Every structure is written in structure tokens, then in C-alpha cells.
Amino acid sequence: MDEFGIIARYFAPLAKDAGALKLKDDAAFISPRPGFDLVISTDQIAADTDFFPHDPPATVAKKAVRVNLSDLAAKGAMPEYYLLNLALPSLREEWLADFVAGLGEDQREFGISLLGGDTSATEGPLSISITAFGFVPQGKMVRRSGAKVGDTVYVSGTIGDSAGGLAIFKREKHQLADTQRDYLTGRYQVPEPPVMFGARSLGRVATASVDVSDGLIADLGHLADASKVKIELDVEAIPRSEALRAFWGDGVDAILRAATAGDDYQIAFTAPPEQEAKIRDAADRAGIQVTRIGLVRVGEGVVVTHEGQPLAAPRQGYQHF
Amino acid sequence: MDEFGIIARYFAPLAKDAGALKLKDDAAFISPRPGFDLVISTDQIAADTDFFPHDPPATVAKKAVRVNLSDLAAKGAMPEYYLLNLALPSLREEWLADFVAGLGEDQREFGISLLGGDTSATEGPLSISITAFGFVPQGKMVRRSGAKVGDTVYVSGTIGDSAGGLAIFKREKHQLADTQRDYLTGRYQVPEPPVMFGARSLGRVATASVDVSDGLIADLGHLADASKVKIELDVEAIPRSEALRAFWGDGVDAILRAATAGDDYQIAFTAPPEQEAKIRDAADRAGIQVTRIGLVRVGEGVVVTHEGQPLAAPRQGYQHF
Numbered sequence: 001m002d003e004f005g006i007i008a009r010y011f012a013p014l015a016k017d018a019g020a021l022k023l024k025d026d027a028a029f030i031s032p033r034p035g036f037d038l039v040i041s042t043d044q045i046a047a048d049t050d051f052f053p054h055d056p057p058a059t060v061a062k063k064a065v066r067v068n069l070s071d072l073a074a075k076g077a078m079p080e081y082y083l084l085n086l087a088l089p090s091l092r093e094e095w096l097a098d099f100v101a102g103l104g105e106d107q108r109e110f111g112i113s114l115l116g117g118d119t120s121a122t123e124g125p126l127s128i129s130i131t132a133f134g135f136v137p138q139g140k141m142v143r144r145s146g147a148k149v150g151d152t153v154y155v156s157g158t159i160g161d162s163a164g165g166l167a168i169f170k171r172e173k174h175q176l177a178d179t180q181r182d183y184l185t186g187r188y189q190v191p192e193p194p195v196m197f198g199a200r201s202l203g204r205v206a207t208a209s210v211d212v213s214d215g216l217i218a219d220l221g222h223l224a225d226a227s228k229v230k231i232e233l234d235v236e237a238i239p240r241s242e243a244l245r246a247f248w249g250d251g252v253d254a255i256l257r258a259a260t261a262g263d264d265y266q267i268a269f270t271a272p273p274e275q276e277a278k279i280r281d282a283a284d285r286a287g288i289q290v291t292r293i294g295l296v297r298v299g300e301g302v303v304v305t306h307e308g309q310p311l312a313a314p315r316q317g318y319q320h321f
Numbered sequence: 322m323d324e325f326g327i328i329a330r331y332f333a334p335l336a337k338d339a340g341a342l343k344l345k346d347d348a349a350f351i352s353p354r355p356g357f358d359l360v361i362s363t364d365q366i367a368a369d370t371d372f373f374p375h376d377p378p379a380t381v382a383k384k385a386v387r388v389n390l391s392d393l394a395a396k397g398a399m400p401e402y403y404l405l406n407l408a409l410p411s412l413r414e415e416w417l418a419d420f421v422a423g424l425g426e427d428q429r430e431f432g433i434s435l436l437g438g439d440t441s442a443t444e445g446p447l448s449i450s451i452t453a454f455g456f457v458p459q460g461k462m463v464r465r466s467g468a469k470v471g472d473t474v475y476v477s478g479t480i481g482d483s484a485g486g487l488a489i490f491k492r493e494k495h496q497l498a499d500t501q502r503d504y505l506t507g508r509y510q511v512p513e514p515p516v517m518f519g520a521r522s523l524g525r526v527a528t529a530s531v532d533v534s535d536g537l538i539a540d541l542g543h544l545a546d547a548s549k550v551k552i553e554l555d556v557e558a559i560p561r562s563e564a565l566r567a568f569w570g571d572g573v574d575a576i577l578r579a580a581t582a583g584d585d586y587q588i589a590f591t592a593p594p595e596q597e598a599k600i601r602d603a604a605d606r607a608g609i610q611v612t613r614i615g616l617v618r619v620g621e622g623v624v625v626t627h628e629g630q631p632l633a634a635p636r637q638g639y640q641h642f
Contacts, residue, residue, distance in 0.1 A: 019358075024547055025465050026392040026532045027362040032353035032459070037340075041348040042404050042452065043439050071347040083363050085406075085450045118364050124445010129406045131363065131452050138353070144346050211347045226345060 001093065003119060010100045014107060014114035017081060028116040030081065036135040041071035044085075044129035050263075051189070052169065053126065057095050058102030059189040060128070065106045066191045067213065068132035070265035073198025074211040076142040077134030079110055084117035085129040091121070110195055140203050142269070147208035147227035151270040153294035154279065156194040158241040159216050159266065160258025161187035164248065180243035187241075191265035194288045198267060201282035209269035215262040220294075221302045223268065230299030235259070235306045239291040252306055259304075270296055322414065324440060331421045335428060335435035338402060349437040351402065357456040362392035365406075365450035371584075372510070373490065374447065378416050379423030380510040381449070386427045387512045388534065389453035391586035394519025395532040397463040398455030400431055405438035406450040412442070431516055461524050463590070468529040468548035472591040474615035475600065477515040479562040480537050480587065481579025482508035485569065501564035508562075512586035515609045519588060522603035530590035536583040541615075542623045544589065551620030556580070556627045560612040573627055580625075591617055 001009070012023050019029045030038065045067060047053045051060050065082065072079050084103075107113055115133070136142075165188030168174060168181055176184075193211075202209060210223045216238065224231045235255050248254035271279060283290040304311045322330070333344050340350045351359065366388060368374045372381050386403065393400050405424075428434055436454070457463075486509030489495060489502055497505075514532075523530060531544045537559065545552045556576050569575035592600060604611040625632045 021464065024543075025396075027360050027396045027398070027462070029358040029360045029396075029457070029462050031358050032355055034353055034355060037350040037352050038359065039348050039350045040404065040437065042406055042437060044406050044408065044441055044450070046408065046441065046443060046445075048444065049441070075346075075348045075350075077348070083361065083452060085363055085365050087365065087367065087445075087448060116361065116363060118450075120365055120367065120370070122367060122445055122448065123369065124367075124408075124443055124448070127408060127443065127445070127448065129365070129439075129450045131404060136350070141348070141350050143342065222345075 006096070006119060010096055011114060014100065014103055016113040017115060020115045023116060030133065033135055035138050037138050037141060039072055039075050039077035039134045039136055039141055040131065041068050042129065042131040043067045043071070044127060046127040047125040055189055057098035058105065061099045061102030062106050062190045064128040064130050065103065066193050067265055068130045069110060069195050070191065070193030070213065070267065071211045072132055072134040073193050073195050074142070074209045074267040075136065076140065076198055076203035077136045078199035079112050079132055079134040079195065081115040081133040082112055083115055083131040086117070086119045087122035087124070087127040088119065089122055089124065089126055136203060142202055142206050142209040144208055144210050144223045144226035147223060147229050147270040147296050149229060149296055149298050150272070151207055151296040152273055152276070152292055153231055153233065153268065153270050153296060154290050155212065155216065155239065155266055155268045155293050156197065156288055156290050157192060157266040158239045158244065158289065159264055160244050160261055161241050162191065162263040163258060163261030164244045174247050176243065176246055180246055183241065183243045184247065193265045194267055194286060197282060197286035197288050201286070202269060205271045205275040205279050205282065206269040207271060209267055212264040212266045212268050213262055216259040216264065216268060217302055217304065218260065220268055224300060224302055230297040231294055231302045232297050233294040233302055233304045235304050235311060237291065237293045239289060252311065327417070327440060331417055332435060335421065335424055337434040338436060341434070341436045344437060351454065354456055356459050358459050358462060360393055360396050360398035360455045360457055360462055361452065362389050363450065363452040364388045364392070365448060367448040368446040376510055378419035379426065382420045382423030383427050383511045385449040385451050386424065387514050388586055389451045390431060390516050391512065391514030391534065391588065392532045393453055393455040394514050394516050395463070395530045395588040396457065397461065397519055397524035398457045399520035400433050400453055400455040400516060402436040402454040403433055404436055404452040407440045408443035408448040409440065410443055410445065410447055457524060463523055463527050463530040465529055465531050465544045465547035468544060468550050468591040468617050470550060470617055470619050471593070472528055472617040473594055473613055474552055474554065474589065474591050474617060475611050476533065476537065476560065476587055476589045476614050477518065477609055477611050478513060478587040479560045479565065479610065480585055481565050481582055482562050483512065483584040484579060484582030485565045495568050497564065497567055501567055504562065504564045505568065514586045515588055515607060518603060518607035518609050522607070523590065526592045526596040526600050526603065527590040528592060530588055533585040533587045533589050534583055537580040537585065537589060538623055538625065539581065541589055545621060545623055551618040552615055552623045553618050554615040554623055554625045556625050556632060558612065558614045560610060573632065
């Protein structure tokens with residue numbers, strides 16, 4: 001089957017928006033939505049780096065989509081469309097069919113559709129580059145730079161689960177129950193970014209926000225830098241799943257490991273204390289956990305505290321090189 | 322130098338639009354432009370497939386940009402922004418500095434700026450994925466599907482130069498003067514899509530248009546299919562450069578080779594005969610060549626004719642798999 005056959009059979013059914021022109025033209029288009037800005041995020045994932053070559057194709061598809069949706073969620077944007085660039089080392093139609101099924105499931109879950117893309121052969125590892133598009137009310141994109149002294153610092157979900165899952169795949173010893181093991185490996189394969197919370201509520205409560213992908217401490221560092229403030233982070237407040245606590249324990253070192261590992265695809269944000277009740281309501285409605293983890297102070301950088309005392313924490317995250 | 326240092330030193334200076342947020346946030350944004358649709362095209366190029374690993378970094382950058390600008394030109398869109406995803410097998414700052422210099426030159430030439438992107442390491446070949454954004458008056462994107470029986474078929478520029486350049490790199494024998502050789506290899510390394518003609522004039526004259534990247538005959542086949550018409554293509558009318566004619570000669574086989582090779586990044590379009598004068602004027606103002614190469618008829622597919630008689634031409638183009 002040639003490229004055009006692949007597009008017609010597998011990808012065209014995902015392209016439901018009129019602007020995608022059924023993937024039959026040179027380009028797609030998006031009509032202007034008066035009163036809204038278009039928010040754009042792009043991220044690539046590759047076999048051996050971000051997933052295992054033998055991961056189920058449907059979970060690979062979902063990870064590729066969701067690492068981008070977490071960026072849109074962190075900016076308060078409602079996702080709408082995505083472009084897909086695939087570099088395939090070989091063309092196995094069975095793999096492609098399962099991959100496309102995974103895309104279709106996430107299209108339904110998040111209300112998005114395929115706008116276009118490009119498929120090519122590569123001699124390198126399988127690589128997937130997605131560009132996601134969403135809308136926010138004009139001028140209201142939540143930036144990294146708006147945190148104010150006195151704000152509370154929050155994070156969605158739990159931190160370190162994906163790193164725990166990766167450690168299990170890398171054969172780190174554990175005595176977890178099967179359900180705990182599967183929970184952690186599942187979070188490595190399929191992140192759960194707070195898409196609806198981000199799209200519906202973040203813009204009404206947050207002063208600043210960042211996608212947690214390089215590691216919680218590192219990403220809060222980016223937010224602190226952009227906002228020209230200091231963030232004081234209470235290490236024991238960092239939310240961890242029961243499964244991760246059963247795996248790594250509750251020691252400060254284990255928490256720091258979780259907070260520097262990256263690959264979480266949650267969001268960290270700041271908001272004035274008076275927004276607390278609204279944030280609780282919004283999290284409940286979205287069915288997600290949101291946890292207070294620190295405070296915004298005068299100064300710079302991230303200070304991690306344990307029982308009120310600063311720790312000499314490594315301010316590090318995932319390094320791409 | 323880590324990823325953040327690379328972004329700050331090399332890429333941030335290219336991000337001149339406010340919506341790029343100096344590449345310091347999780348996402349970029351584009352404000353709505355009332356009365357205009359946003360046109361989006363994405364294409365990836367890879368070492369060994371689309372360029373040589375030892376090609377000058379600045380020409381690699383320009384090829385990556387221009388294979389996308391040709392899509393926007395074919396849709397009648399004025400280019401504005403691009404996203405850049407780079408997968409690098411190794412990080413040599415000297416290479417990156419030259420690559421970024423090439424991007425900067427094309428930003429100035431075409432009036433575009435960097436909106437965002439992603440840089441990662443790969444064990445595979447160097448790969449560059451660009452997504453380009455442009456604007457067209459709302460509802461006026463030139464599609465593949467509007468050709469009408471009786472329209473004239475045109476193509477911009479000359480066809481086959483890039484394929485000639487590639488043949489020279491692959492050591493096909495020739496007796497060309499140095500300037501002719503350099504012209505052809507230059508067109509392989511740096512395409513010359515008719516960006517300003519497309520953005521300023523195409524939408525006012527064309528009924529349908531397609532980017533010529535898979536091969537002139539194949540791409541006209543896509544246009545014929547989408548428009549549900551037949552295209553009659555006069556093989557001797559297909560424009561070739563003096564250098565290519567000196568290399569491959571003027572025989573029908575040489576012309577068909579040029580017309581099936583791909584990698585041209587010109588545009589082929591249809592327009593009613595009464596637009597002829599306006600097309601000539603627009604081409605002159607843009608400083609490009611536009612050539613009449615055929616007619617739109619009732620029927621389907623592409624028929625290549627030689628001295629009025631149909632040839633049994635292979636309807637083929639570049640196959641990605």
C-alpha cells in the first residue's frame with residue numbers, strides 16, 4: 001500500500017473537521033474564531049527515548065497526543081485539532097491499524113480531530129511529532145510569568161508515577177501487587193493530563209501555570225524564573241500515588257526522586273489564596289486531584305523545605321542532551 | 322550546553338512575534354485575524370532521504386522551510402510563522418549556528434518568524450519537521466478541487482532541476498559547465514518556490530492549484546482527481562532550464578524523467594483562459610516564469626501528449642514507501 005492508500009484507509013477517517021479537507025489537499029485551514037486566540041504546542045516522542053519499541057501501538061499513539069494536550073491544559077486552552085508527523089522504520093499495517101485505533105479513542109475522549117500531517121520512512125527509530133491546537137479567550141492564555149508573591153502553588157494529579165513505571169520496565173526490584181505495578185507502568189505508557197480542568201477552569205483561577213514534563217522542581221523553576229519570584233515547595237506535600245509510595249517509600253529521597261524525574265504531564269500552577277474554594281470545586285467536577293504544595297515568596301528559584309527547613313535539593317530535571 | 326541554553330542562544334532570536342513568548346513558555350499563540358483563514362502545512366525532511374548529511378547546514382535549513390512554503394504558495398496563502406522540530410543525532414554547535422543562520426536568511430527573505438518547536442536527540446538520521454502557517458482571505462484558500470473544463474494548466478518555474486542536481490551528486494556522467502552544474506545542485510539543495518506569486522496573485526486567478534513535490538505528472542493527477550476532470554499535458558511545453566536541457570537533452574524521455582522525478586516545490590494551477598494577461602502581469606511582477614502546459618478536459622487522469630498524440634506515459638511520482 002502506498003502513502004496515498006495509507007492516508008485514505010487509516011488517517012482520513014480521523015480527519016472530521018472541514019478544514020482538514022479529508023487530508024486530500026496540500027494544506028489544512030482553521031477559520032478565525034472571534035474573541036479567541038489559537039494556542040499551539042508541539043512535541044515529538046521517539047522509540048527508546050519516550051516509549052519502548054514493543055509498547056502497544058495504541059498506548060504509543062495516546063502518549064504522543066497527551067504530551068501535547070498537557071501543554072494546552074497548562075495554558076488553559078480547550079484542545080480542538082492536531083497534526084501528526086510519523087517517521088516509520090517499517091510499514092506494518094497491523095501496527096498502523098492499532099496506532100490509529102488509539103488515536104481514535106483519544107479523539108473521542110478529548111473531542112479533538114486530525115487536521116493533517118506527513119508520513120515518511122526512516123532508517124532511525126520510530127518517531128512521532130504532534131502539533132496540538134486549542135482555543136483560549138483572547139489574551140487569556142495562562143503564562144508561566146504571572147505568579148504573585150503570596151500566591152499558593154498547586155499541582156494536579158500525582159507526581160513520579162511515570163518514573164516508577166519506567167523503573168519497573170527497567171527491572172528495578174519491587175514487591176508490588178499486580179494492580180500497583182500495572183498502575184505505574186500504565187502511567188508511563190499513557191499519561192493522564194488534566195485536560196478538562198485546564199480548559200474549563202484554569203484560566204479563571206490561575207496567575208501562572210506550567211506543564212510538568214521535565215520534573216516538578218525543574219518546571220517550577222521555569223515558572224519562578226519567568227515570574228521573577230521564589231517558590232517554596234514543601235517536599236512532603238508533593239502528591240504521590242499509593243502505588244509509588246509502596247514502591248519507593250515515603251522518605252525525602254524518594255519524594256525528591258519523584259519530583260525530579262519528569263514525564264508526569266500534570267500541571268503546576270499558582271493562584272491567590274482566595275481562589276481555594278473555586279479550585280476545589282473545579283477539581284471535583286473534573287474528577288481530578290489538585291494539591292497545595294507551596295507558596296510564592298519574594299526572591300528567585302525553588303527552595304524545597306522539609307518540616308519548615310530548606311533542603312539542599314538538586315534543581316534538576318530531564319536533560320534532552 | 323543544555324536544551325535551555327540552546328534555545329536561548331540560537332532559537333530565541335528567531336522568535337520575533339509576540340505570540341512566540343520568546344520561546345519561554347509551554348505553547349505559542351496566534352490571535353484571530355478577522356476575515357482571514359489560517360492555512361497550515363507540515364512536512365518533514367531527513368538526512369539521506371531529502372538531503373545529504375554533509376550538505377551545508379544553511380541550505381538544509383532553507384530546504385526544510387521552503388518545502389513547506391511551497392504548500393502555502395500553492396494555496397494562495399501569505400506565510401507568517403513556522404514551528405521547528407529538530408531531531409539531532411549529535412549536538413555540534415557549529416552546525417547549529419550555521420543552520421540557524423540559514424533560517425534567519427529565509428525569515429528575512431519571506432517575512433516569517435519562528436513560533437516555537439522542540440529539539441531532541443536521536444539515534445537515527447538528522448530529521449527536521451516544520452509546520453508553516455499563513456493567512457488567506459476567509460474561504461479563499463485555493464484548493465485542488467476547483468479546476469473547470471476549458472481552463473488552462475500552468476506551472477511555475479522549471480521542472481526537473483532538483484532531480485538533475487541529485488543525479489549529479491550521485492555521479493551521473495555529464496559535460497556541463499561549472500555554472501550549469503552548480504545551478505542544478507543548487508536547486509536540489511535550496512528550492513525556489515513562488516512564495517510571493519502564490520500569496521499575492523494566485524487566489525485572484527486560479528481555480529485549482531497543487532504543490533509540485535511528488536512529480537509534475539503525479540501531482541497534476543491529484544488535482545485532476547480532486548477536480549473530477551482530465552488534464553491534457555503537452556510534454557514539450559513542460560519548462561526546463563537550459564542547464565537541465567544541456568544535461569539530459571530535449572528528448573521526450575528526458576522530459577518525462579523531469580516530469581516524474583519530484584522535489585520541484587513549484588506550483589501547478591488551472592485558470593480560465595481570460596485570466597492569461599493577469600497571470601503574465603503577476604508573474605512579471607514576482608520575477609518568476611509561469612508556463613502554459615496543458616488544458617482541462619472532460620474525463621479523468623492525466624494524458625501526456627506529444628505533437629498532439631497521447632503518449633503512454635507512466636503516471637508516477639515519488640513513493641514514500
